[in-house]
Amino acid sequence: MLALEILSAIEEIKQLMARRIRALDEKDWETYAACHADDHVSYALKGGKPGVGPQVITERTRRMVEGVTTVHMAHLPDITILSENEAEGRWVLEDRLWWKQGDEEHWYCGYGHYHDTYGKRGGRWLFTSRRLKRLRVEMSPGAVSPID
């Protein structure tokens, strides 16, 4: 059986993910940044340099999706509490983007698995790292993806 402390931590982490994704799609960058620990690491999809810290990853994300309508949907959380202050989680992601290239409307639709880690800092769970593995990406013909 999962203890009350474990169940509470799992729910708090689910709410953290919900807040981060809502902030991302509403482009509320202050809330977005505040979901991440100071030492958070976002691993790049294609093996590029990882982004470290809330300011760096928020600014990078902001630049990528400025002028892009985004909808992120995360499903099927599978969260493991590793200790009082450490956890990891896996989610299924569907993300949809719409933007203009010149006068043309374009779209992106991706699917994949998140593998996150979380840490409890000052009584609140925060993201400490994020990796994304893509299962499938589709784009409108001629689209240049605005995201990595």
Added chain:
Amino acid sequence: MLALEILSAIEEIKQLMARRIRALDEKDWETYAACHADDHVSYALKGGKPGVGPQVITERTRRMVEGVTTVHMAHLPDITILSENEAEGRWVLEDRLWWKQGDEEHWYCGYGHYHDTYGKRGGRWLFTSRRLKRLRVEMSPGAVSPID
């Protein structure tokens, strides 16, 4: 840490949402109506007159989606228990509709955020209000949306 009473209320509200949406897509209008408190208010997307009470909103919804295949998917619940009998919640929504206009098949695909409130009445959580903010809507060319 979230107390047992809080975690229980959050799970009960998630199940309430699941029941409402399943009833909607199965067009089980009795179950749908029973998910809402007598004083429930559904705020209209475009600032029209809100729907008040289970009978009014169920009848309005039934008329809109009669003859329409609907699939609603709600994700990333972020539910806050405000008191023993009051709560609010935010969800991401994706809804898909398919219907015929004359001989033509049409479709609608929408994305947005729900902002709900819930009340505990006679020991059961029920919807007390619902607002929907759209992030994006797509439709087949020539479609006349069956929903507000």
Added chain:
Amino acid sequence: MLALEILSAIEEIKQLMARRIRALDEKDWETYAACHADDHVSYALKGGKPGVGPQVITERTRRMVEGVTTVHMAHLPDITILSENEAEGRWVLEDRLWWKQGDEEHWYCGYGHYHDTYGKRGGRWLFTSRRLKRLRVEMSPGAVSPID
């Protein structure tokens, strides 16, 4: 109020679903099989002979989706704990498939409701049966669906 034992069982079953679906889309057949009880029954959509046992259903699934990119998304769990060792659950499903027929790329997109049962065996929750009712299926023109 839901007791701690109930909330724990509900979370364990949500994690079981997440593991099964992740294993399916990653084609990790050992993990997939291990999510099912020895007497698990998968009811066929079109009234064919049900699949019984982890080996039979895993082999059947493996054959269907070999060479097919799949993404399964399950939403809105509504899980009822019936006894210490028995539970049932309803979920909304969206599944997307992409594959080649000769040189042509094809796709499948389905929506429906799962109705599962679960049993606790040796301290772990496992699937004991699964039924799927389709709400809607769409396919690329000329597609021959790889799944039942």
